[in-house]
Amino acid sequence: MLKLITPFMQIVDVPMRALQGLLGPRRLAWVFLLPNLFVFGFFTFLPVILNFFYATTGSDHILLQDRPFVGMTNFGQLMNCQSYLDPNTCQIDVFWRAVHNTLWFIVLQVGFMVVFSMITALILNRKIRARGFFRAVFFFPVLLSPVVVALVWKWILQDQGALNAVLDYLGYPTVNWLLSPTWAFAWSIFLSVWFHMGFYTLILLAGLQAIPRDVYEAAAMDAASPWRVFRKITLPLLMPTMVVVMVLALIKGVQTFDEIYAFTGGGPGSATTLVIQYIYQNGFSAAPRLFGLASAASILVAIVLVALTAVQLWITRRNANG
């Protein structure tokens, strides 16, 4: 490898030294950073700035020069509610339905996700038969495309789907799962937990394996019950990992879009419309396209995500510092 690198270094050595002589070592660093800064600026910073521009302008025109400045009108419309607890009292009721749905979704999804991931990790951490196989099985859904996952579950749950066929065969009444707002929402949470659980199980499994064995051996010598061992040893020592899992799941929950959109389309009505879908619909599939409203909503979501990310960073640093 060194043989390959050395001639290359010899080739670039002369022009680099010349450039350093011309610019000085401090400025030369910028030459190396510039390509990356350009890519990052063009594809990350510029869209963020554009988003603010669209959020403060109106009309359905996409070109910036054609969009009249409307100040905070879009934010005002989104926030105009008599009661934030009742979307029907809001000017943009669908946005608030989506906010409510998203809040319920993350509370339930994150709760179930952590509990089931924890149980699965505890089981997979034991010396059971075919442990490697089961670890792979639980991780497998993570590798699938969200659209594939959504379509598979849609086929299972639709009116004439596999689940109803089984219920019918067993003599039970069938249920139109995706036509009932409550069931559709419940299945959306199930799907999301099923889809992402493997990832969080893996993190918790790593956390479990990092707990020193001698602590368990000491507990065994004291004849501590399994429940007491779990409560007094496993849970406290796993807590830092669990908090990271919770915050990660929370951020992912707020961003949820593709699997639920492909699964229910946000319906029935707006029962499973999440806030990212609301943004997508207004910006890309509505007629006329309300880019301003969509951008304003995305900025509000970004504020929530920044707050959650800050919490995650704080926890991670606190854990790292012991």
Added chain:
Amino acid sequence: MIKKRKVVAAALAATFLATTAASAAVQLRFECAQDGNECDTMMAIFKKFEATHPDIQVKMDLVPYKAILENLPVDLAAGTGPDMAKITDLGGLHKYYLDLAPYVDKAALEKDFGKTLDWYRAGPNDKGIYGIQTQLTITGAFINKTLFDQAKVAVPGKDATWDDWAKAARAVAKATGTKYPMAMDRTGHRFAGMAMPYGAKYFDAKGNPEMNDPGFAAAAKQFVAWNNDGTMDRNVWAGQGGASYADATKEFINGELVFYYSGSWQIQKFAKQIGDAFDWEVMPAPCGPAGPGHCSGMPGGSGVVGFKSTKHPKEVAELLAFLAQPANYSELEAKSLNIPANATVATAGVKYEGVTPAASKALNAFSAQVPTISPVGYAFQGYKNNRAMFNITVKRLTQAIVGEMSVDEALKRMDADLKEAVAASK
């Protein structure tokens, strides 16, 4: 050896010249979403045009229909659109259209395409020629005739109302154990086909759009009630979110549906996929509660337009004029099984190719309904914000069906949404 080199050099030169000549030709990009075989048939006609115009080439980009609805407007706004496209949002994309009038025989096109030219225009004062209506569609009712025969229920006649159809469909479904009595595509366009007979005007006396007149409200209430009492297949409207399109073709083809309100574009699919499984027929437009004289489907369809961002306006206009010529237009309709919007072709009649007796009967049934189309339907179809109105209808009616709000609340919301949409599109 030298001779051989000369031959090779000559061949290379010839290839180079041919390539250069080809690249010098005008290439027109045509974006098309395949509806049956319409795009292929159009391309076959365009090939004939290329034969007589060797300096013009047409390159077709075959895209999904969703791309025409969602991506094309963005491309056009960004100035990266094609030269021409087959579109369905006829009024909504007006600001991007190329006016063909300076390049074509305006009088001939006015004579042949009459009312449909208005659908592409900005308003009554606009006299431009912007597009060729290649497919005139009309919403309408399909019935599973075999189920009616099995149930021994008489098929409602010419002036039957929506209510008559609901009663008959329920009776047939009950007698035959069929899962769904009625279904309607999940789109505001199809709902307009029910709302107009109920008296929906869609525009007030000043010509401003509105969505809460008594006729519209009555149709909305009836539609929601039918979705809730099992008359309508609830899966179609309530099973989706937002304003996504959904239909019941699968249910109709599978014989699980008695009465299906869709449109003339389904004929080819039904002819092919139902085959001899059961008899199906197209019924006259259902009437509103006021009975005869209040029966109309909603017109629609697609057309080919040129865009003003094109660098070759003259060539685009020449190509569209060629497509509009009665012989070519007739070939297009005959092969793609569409109802002609060209008056000359319609008067002469179209000899549909490879069509089954059932499809032929259905095409004739729909063609016979064209003269009964309400003027409201023509005005609504040509209104530039009609897609916004279609989407608002779907979104809010679905919310009423699933119980998120009352029908009255949904109607109020529709009005507010419409005001917002109109303000945004100014």
